[in-house]
Amino acid sequence: MKKWLASTALVLSLALPAAAQEYTPDPNAKAGGTITITYKDDVATLDPAIGYDWQNWSMIKSLFDGLMDYVPGTTTLRPGLAESYEISEDGLTYTFKLRAGVKFHNGREMTAEDVKYSLGRVTDPATQSPGAGFFGSIAGFDKAGPDGLSGVEVVDPLTVKITLSRPDATFLHVMALNFASVVPKEAVDAAAGDFGKMPVGTGAFKLAEWTLGQRLVFEKNADYWRAGVPYLDGVVFEVGQEPVVALLRLQNGEVDVPGDGIPPAKFQEVMADPAQAARVVVGGQLHTGYITLNVTTPPFDKLEVRKAVNMAINKDRIVQIINGRAVPATQPLPPSMPGYTEGYAGYAFDVEGAKKLLADAGLADGFETDLYVMNTDPNPRIAQAIQQDLAAIGVKANIQSLAQANVIEAGGAGTAPMIWSGGMGWIADFPDPSNFYGPILGCAGAVEGGWNWSKFCDAALDAKATEADSVSDPADPARLAKWSEVYQGVMEQAPWVPVFNEERYTMKSERMGGEDALYVDPVSIPVNYDYVFVK
């Protein structure tokens, strides 16, 4: 039996209860107006196959579309360029029906050939896409090259069939990643290697101007296939600006959203002023900040030592260091992630208990170790707090404060006994529990150069993870229960000290409209440009 899912809200909600409702537009929304967003860093690229930072992620989302998408302001999947999709019984074949009449910014109609081309392009090693690995479950991925993927088949101009080599519960999420955006071949070819500066998609906005190092201007795509959006006529991104200056300009009415958020030095001042605090939207974020303990390096090869470090860290104090812009963490998954274990207490702060565990491990006198940390504020300050907490149980941690690339190198090489993940902490690529496991806690990541900096590898947990992902419905409660077990299993062996889950504070100007959820959208940071409006 095969089940067809139409894109209408009703049928979808019957088939996938978790992917419940479509978005109800704000009745007060008005069309028109141009907003200004600022950033300190220049925008690296707008090529959806290449862009992989929080700044360009939401920008690319507004220029391009993929087969799948999320309901604005939520982590709920909804169809994008696909009008409907069908999943075979064995979970190995996905057949997507495309919407008819969707046009690229260059005026040409999008077809199934474009989907095949785009998936082939992102997985072709010559593209050097940082997201290629997400498509590993598509058949033919191992032989990906200039000829495209054998697992992607064009059935007719509006139907595309994707065959997987193994069941993959996260496949629909993968199809919603920017990396799966549909791009027109002729525009990629015409850009001669620099598509990232000359992007052409099907998205709600098109790129109108890019003055390198200064500003980018997005202009409303009047032919956008989703009716009624975007509301804004345009978005101007000004780059190269200090967050403190962006805040001054916002107070002066020149900026609508400072993309880098409220600078730490100004945070208390802003929040103490009711007029300004009223324009700050707070929301959760799929992020965890953690300390990795390298299980292959003595004395962290001893479970007691890893547990002792877990008990020694005063997480509440670390949260205070970042002005309370986080909640203390007990487990690898952030609370808003499906699969999070409610009520799991983790390791409570207990200095005496930690000392006792160290004594049990034969290290009553403590030991000396290195704590690697990225050298930008507030991370060195957090590292100092960790250092003090460890000193209280007799452990002397020397802080190695380095540039991001050097910390990543040391983590990958396995030469760092402890790393504070700040600035490099895991933020989910998509809202699914599996995304916090494979690369950072699974055996696959525990290789030379991998992101599993604890070098933690437990075959039984890996097997359980694989089992959980063989289910084709990502929201299946049995699957989420399995993931919960996996992470509790991880915590029993304590390769990490989960420290906190960051919260997002987005500040906006007086004139910005749209519900709060759009300003803390889990996938579009800082805001969902397609749905916000000017009052």
Add this chain to the structure above:
Amino acid sequence: MPAYLLRRLFQSALILLGISFVTFLLLFVLPADPVRQIAGRSATPATVENIRQQLGLDQPFIVQYGRYLGNLLQGDLGRSYLQKTQVSELIMSRLPATLQLMAAGILAELVLGLTMGIAAALMRGRAGDQVLMMASFVTVSAPQFVVSLLLLYVFAVKLGWFPIGGYGTLAHLVLPAVTLGILGSGWYSRMMRSSMIEVLRADYIRTARAKGLSRGRVVLRHALPNAILPVIAMIGIDIGIFMGGIVVVESVFGWPGIGQLAWQAIQRVDIPIIMGVTLVSALAIVIGNLVADVIAPLIDPRIRLR
């Protein structure tokens, strides 16, 4: 003179070659892998190796450097690893802003620095001298970030005389240039003061005074041209500093200069950009010094270029 120039140009080329070698070597031994920055955190080891091969980063140092040099000699600075854009295009897009700020910044430094230096030399040992030298000490050691923000806050946010950062008009240029002028004036004023004091002691100054010339004429016509020589050499060095980038001032004022480009490239181990910016600023230092040396005999005929 032509022979001198030719020799200097040859020396300059050697210096640039040396700088390119040392920078390339430093980036080669750096414990940070550009491939991992490109490949991202979800990449498989096979993908990482594939990218390494495509970029030729699996080759021994001498092969990589040889390739880079070969392309460089053809005027090709390569493409950015992460942006995929031509490095020359990225640098050229930032050059006008950098040159503008450099010219305005050096002008501000000179106006402030020379005035303070000359005044201090004339008031040598008195209270005015001490106040000026104290001021120069403060400006030299003042943090860039604080001075930039202070000026921006007072003159742009509070008084509204200038735009709050940005690039384009003369009004945008004033505050960053004045900031750089204040920050750099201390070096010039100290150098000008000591050089001036030395010159004022010289016999020809005493002669000039003795024959009854006015004090102003003695200082401006006789002392200044002789005292200014070391300052000109210093401008040559300053040009290099400006070309290498003034990251903090640029980012406070939202000035799209080369410093921001370099800083971000360093964070992301984007080697082609780091190499490109280093070479361009090294070239600027070399040219700056060359020009300073060529100008010197025009100001002081006693200097001969050999």
